[in-house]
Amino acid sequence: MIAPGSRSLNVKFILPALKEASDPYWRPIKYSLFPPLGLATLAAYLSPDDHVTIVDEHVQPLTPGDSPELAVIQVYITNAYRAYRIADHYRSQGTFVCLGGLHVTSLPGEAAMHADAIFLGPGEQTFPNFLHDFRAGKPERVYTSAAGRTLERVPPVRRDLIRRGSYLVPNSIVVTRGCPQHCDFCYKDAFFQGGRGFYTQRVEDALAEIERLPGRHLYFLDDHLLGDRRFAEELFTGMTGMKRLFQGAATVDSILRGDLIERAAEAGLRSLFVGFETLTPENLKRSNKRQNLGRDYKAVADRLHSLGIMINGSFVFGMDDDGEDVFKRTVGWAMEHGITTATFHIQTPYPGTKLHAHMVRQGRMLTRDWNLYDTRHVVYRPAQLRPEVLKAGYDWAYREFYR
Numbered sequence: 008m009i010a011p012g013s014r015s016l017n018v019k020f021i022l023p024a025l026k027e028a029s030d031p032y033w034r035p036i037k038y039s040l041f042p043p044l045g046l047a048t049l050a051a052y053l054s055p056d057d058h059v060t061i062v063d064e065h066v067q068p069l070t071p072g073d074s075p076e077l078a079v080i081q082v083y084i085t086n087a088y089r090a091y092r093i094a095d096h097y098r099s100q101g102t103f104v105c106l107g108g109l110h111v112t113s114l115p116g117e118a119a120m121h122a123d124a125i126f127l128g129p130g131e132q133t134f135p136n137f138l139h140d141f142r143a144g145k146p147e148r149v150y151t152s153a154a155g156r157t158l159e160r161v162p163p164v165r166r167d168l169i170r171r172g173s174y175l176v177p178n179s180i181v182v183t184r185g186c187p188q189h190c191d192f193c194y195k196d197a198f199f200q201g202g203r204g205f206y207t208q209r210v211e212d213a214l215a216e217i218e219r220l221p222g223r224h225l226y227f228l229d230d231h232l233l234g235d236r237r238f239a240e241e242l243f244t245g246m247t248g249m250k251r252l253f254q255g256a257a258t259v260d261s262i263l264r265g266d267l268i269e270r271a272a273e274a275g276l277r278s279l280f281v282g283f284e285t286l287t288p289e290n291l292k293r294s295n296k297r298q299n300l301g302r303d304y305k306a307v308a309d310r311l312h313s314l315g316i317m318i319n320g321s322f323v324f325g326m327d328d329d330g331e332d333v334f335k336r337t338v339g340w341a342m343e344h345g346i347t348t349a350t351f352h353i354q355t356p357y358p359g360t361k362l363h364a365h366m367v368r369q370g371r372m373l374t375r376d377w378n379l380y381d382t383r384h385v386v387y388r389p390a391q392l393r394p395e396v397l398k399a400g401y402d403w404a405y406r407e408f409y410r
Contacts, residue, residue, distance in 0.1 A: 015058060016053065017057070017058045017077070018057055018060075019060050019062065019075040019077070019078045020046040020050055021046075021061075021069065022062070022063045023064050023069075023081075023082075023086040023090040024064035024065050024089060025038060025083060025086045026378040039173060039175060040175045040176050040179075042063065042170075042171070042177060043063050043081065043169075044228070045108075045130070047061060047164045048161070050165040051164060051165045052134055052135045052138060059165070060168065063170075063173075066170060066173035066174065067170065069093065071097070074100050076102065076103060077102065077103050077104075077141065078103070078104045079105045079107070081108045082108040084110045084113075084357060084380045085377060085380060090121075094106060094122055095121055103146070104121070105125070105126065106118045107126030107127075109195065112127045112128055113198075114358055119148070119149070123146070123148070124150065126150050126152075127149065127150070127201075128153070128202065129156065129184055129198070131152075131157070131161055132156060152202055153202045159212075161212075163216065163219070176224075178220045178224055178225050179226045180216060180220065180226070181227070182229060183229045183235065183238070184199070184207075185198075185203070185206065186231045187205040187231065188298050189204070190294055190296045191360060191361040192294055192361075194359070197357070205234055210241040210242055214245045214246070218249075224252050225275075230256060231261070233255075233258070236267060240267065243267075243270040243274035244274075249275070251274070251275045253276055255280070256280035256281070257279055257280075259298060259307050260302055262311065263310070268311070268314065272316055276314075276316055278317040279311060279316050280319045280350075281311075281320055281321065283304055285337075286336060286340060287328045289328045290326040290328045293326065293327055293328070294362070305344060308346065309344075312345060318347050319346075319348045320346040322352070324337070324397060325354035325385070325389045325397045327391070328390075329390075329391060338404050341408060349404075351401055352401075353385055354382075354389075355386060356386070372386065372387050373386055373394070383401070384398070385398050
């Protein structure tokens with residue numbers, strides 16, 4: 008610990024590699040799409056005199072021979088074991104280790120065994136408080152995000168710490184937090200519990216961040232870019248004339264409502280991730296995905312096609328009303344309606360979600376090996392499908408759609 012003003016801090020931010028990133032079956036480019044903006048955002052709260060580095064194991068090796076005073080490690084479910092090994096190593100060297108992220112928020116007791124401090128929920132409010140306490144020599148064990156969540160007065164992302172040339176899409180950006188919807192299977196919904204579940208930057212701050220990015224192409228990593236209509240309208244108005252081309256994500260109902268999608272297209276939207284998830288209404292009801300209920304999926308595809316917007320459709324297999332016909336029905340619909348790219352998932356009950364709690368109550372969870380919670384493995388007992396049939400159908404869907 009150091010006293011206030013005594014000297015600068017030596018801080019290392021680490022994104023451990025996801026388990027599947029080391030699998031020879033997968034191309035490394037899949038895991039070097041986007042830089043770790045969350046860590047670069049937290050780094051912005053440090054003093055100009057502090058020595059700061061960001062290591063993303065997906066694009067560069069971690070050299071654990073150093074001894075930073077502070078290590079901040081971001082934990083996802085499929086990098087959890089790797090993150091814990093790194094944390095244990097640095098703690099053994101006398102480094103103060105912080106853990107945060109989706110998995111830490113879901114299972115704080117598990118994470119706390121490998122950390123000196125943990126962060127629950129988004130870090131824009133808690134990390135500055137921790138830094139104040141750390142510099143004063145009195146850090147707490149747990150920092151929980153609750154009241155006061157905002158993106159106002161958040162300093163600019165420390166993009167100078169990011170190795171731009173290592174990423175396929177270095178011009179990624181996040182201008183909102185969370186999502187206004189509350190699907191039972193959503194990992195991030197649990198992350199934002201206890202406070203505001205959806206909030207935005209000021210439009211002028213978002214536009215200023217866009218202006219700082221070189222080149223023409225952008226990728227909005229927001230869960231729901233159209234989630235706040237007023238914000239989105241002002242953002243797209245401000246972007247009109249910038250001659251940017253961008254991608255993002257939105258829900259079925261927001262695409263069909265009003266003229267917001269036309270405004271997005273005029274501002275430069277050319278590709279959209281859309282969570283169709285299932286063609287079965289009963290599955291939508293069970294998962295609380297009410298924003299899709301009664302919506303005309305064909306109308307969504309037709310509207311996006313008419314605007315020249317490519318569609319990355321998301322589909323989930325293994326919901327309780329899925330029978331063995333779900334794979335052919337889903338792939339057939341996607342191909343018939345010109346879905347540009349499809350992302351298929353095996354339903355995965357992440358800890359901390361309502362879906363996981365439901366599965367636990369019913370005794371249907373099969374494993375707690377977090378390496379398998381990657382939406383490519385069956386970790387629960389499906390209602391109508393044998394696990395091996397679900398896995399085989401998922402594999403077939405990818406082969407059939409992309410053949």
